[in-house]
Amino acid sequence: EVQLVESGGGLVQPGRSLRLSCAASGFTFDDYAMHWVRQAPGKGLEWVSGISWNSVSIGYADSVKGRFTISRDNAKNSLYLQMDSLRAEDTALYYCAKVFSRRFDYWGQGTLVTVSS
């Protein structure tokens, strides 16, 4: 059974940093691209960032480019999102998602990030 478990969310002040993690199990992690998708409270889904199986291809939404860094450790079956210079508008539930053939086929339950002073 595929499982994606996010962690690392919490309350952080504007301008500070936070690192999210996603622990994957139930599939061959290093065969698949992985992505982060977020959802602000009461708002729609927004793609944040994605990384190919071998970390060669990486993409970011314009809204986070230059502030967020995605990475993965295939030996640990883990995905990460380093979030720097956080802003109030980054407040959201952050989902980790597995991608197969350009579709998000499995999602985690999400971890909540709140940016506030």
Next chain:
Amino acid sequence: QSALTQPPSASGSPGQSVTISCTGSSSDVGGNNYVSWYQQHPGKVPKLMIYEVNKRPSGVPDRFSGSKSGNTASLTVSGLQAEDEADYYCVSYAGSNNYVFGTGTKVTVL
């Protein structure tokens, strides 16, 4: 990376059909066949309903169907049921490991 445009809401009576549009550009929706649709009930994780424009994952009822014409993709839910009431999002691959989501549509079953 502008969000794909969806109508904010759509509705229909049980048994009727509802169609949701998803309009992008030649850089995303119109440029490939990697359009997918997700259903999200309140407080729940999004669920894949349609992929590659018109394919259904196993377990998704055949009441759900997808299509595309030019820069606009569509999701049709036929034979509406109460459990279909949810938010629906389209997503398109936009090249170079980038994706763009739609603005979301709230479907109400009257």
